[in-house]
Amino acid sequence: MNRWTDPLEAELESLRPHELPPLLRQRIISALSEPRRRPPRAHPSRLWIGALAAAACLVIAVAIWRGREQGMASPGRSPVAAGSSPPTDSVVAYQRALAQSPEALDALLDADAVRPIGPPVSGAYVLAGMDPDSLR
Amino acid sequence: MADAHEALEWLDQHGPVLLLLARQIASEASAQDIVQEAFLRFWRSRQRAEDPVAYLYACTRHCALEFRRAEQRRLDRERAMARDERVPDCFVCVPGQEERRLAIETALRQFPDEQRQVVVMKIWGGLTFEKIAKVLGVSPNTAASRYRYALDKLRRELSKEHVS
Numbered sequence: 510m511n512r513w514t515d516p517l518e519a520e521l522e523s524l525r526p527h528e529l530p531p532l533l534r535q536r537i538i539s540a541l542s543e544p545r546r547r548p549p550r551a552h553p554s555r556l557w558i559g560a561l562a563a564a565a566c567l568v569i570a571v572a573i574w575r576g577r578e579q580g581m582a583s584p585g586r587s588p589v590a591a592g593s594s595p596p597t598d599s600v601v602a603y604q605r606a607l608a609q610s611p612e613a614l615d616a617l618l619d620a621d622a623v624r625p626i627g628p629p630v631s632g633a634y635v636l637a638g639m640d641p642d643s644l645r
Numbered sequence: 646m647a648d649a650h651e652a653l654e655w656l657d658q659h660g661p662v663l664l665l666l667a668r669q670i671a672s673e674a675s676a677q678d679i680v681q682e683a684f685l686r687f688w689r690s691r692q693r694a695e696d697p698v699a700y701l702y703a704c705t706r707h708c709a710l711e712f713r714r715a716e717q718r719r720l721d722r723e724r725a726m727a728r729d730e731r732v733p734d735c736f737v738c739v740p741g742q743e744e745r746r747l748a749i750e751t752a753l754r755q756f757p758d759e760q761r762q763v764v765v766m767k768i769w770g771g772l773t774f775e776k777i778a779k780v781l782g783v784s785p786n787t788a789a790s791r792y793r794y795a796l797d798k799l800r801r802e803l804s805k806e807h808v809s
Contacts, residue, residue, distance in 0.1 A: 526662055533660075538653065
């Protein structure tokens with residue numbers, strides 16, 4: 510069975526597109542034979558160097574930060590009043606007194622109540638790195 | 646070497662129609678670069694293609710659309726106008742048919758892109774509607790109706806030309 514062909518289709522088919530220009534053909538073939546360029550990738554050793562550098566920066570930053578913190582918490586600059594026991598020691602003392610008897614706790618509270626208060630030191634200034642004495 | 650020989654075969658078989666297709670989408674000046682770029686892309690990834698011929702045409706179309714977008718950003722209005730006014734010359738000249746060829750090319754140039762692409766792939770590429778549909782990402786029915794619509798319009802345009 511013959512397929513009916515549209516005369517316009519047949520006419521269009523009779524038109525032939527231009528051949529590829531020889532120069533273009535040559536260009537494509539030579540491009541195909543060239544080794545394929547890959548996008549540059551970071552070399553593994555470079556990645557290691559980068560990671561080590563980042564780690565070193567982090568260590569230095571932490572060391573500086575801790576050094577500053579220690580400098581701020583120098584003797585006489587602590588927001589905790591001079592002469593007073595560290596807070597943890599006080600809590601432990603209260604706990605022990607409470608475990609002994611209510612009287613022992615009362616005695617300890619009384620003893621703390623009469624203890625003289627140390628010189629006023631502002632924790633805010635200390636934390637801000639300022640010497641409160643310089644303001645006087 | 647066998648690879649290069651095979652590439653040449655593909656190029657000689659499909660190259661002229663790919664160039665024609667590229668000309669339908671982007672400027673004449675870019676058509677050769679489009680075919681080169683598209684063919685290289687196709688050749689390096691053809692193993693992954695389910696239908697290599699449809700994939701080759703899809704690569705060319707995709708590349709041409711990329712070039713056209715770049716051109717549209719770059720070119721000014723006057724150059725775009727100049728492109729449309731240029732005398733088309735996509736087909737081999739056959740003595741005695743020059744006027745008719747020019748009429749067909751001029752008429753085709755007035756059609757929307759998607760219709761021209763279907764006509765090129767069907768008539769000169771010999772692709773089935775199924776393959777064309779794959780290239781364009783539409784249904785085969787849509788591809789077929791675009792083709793029929795374009796042919797009807799071309800028929801009308803050419804008859805007007807004939808009368809005048």
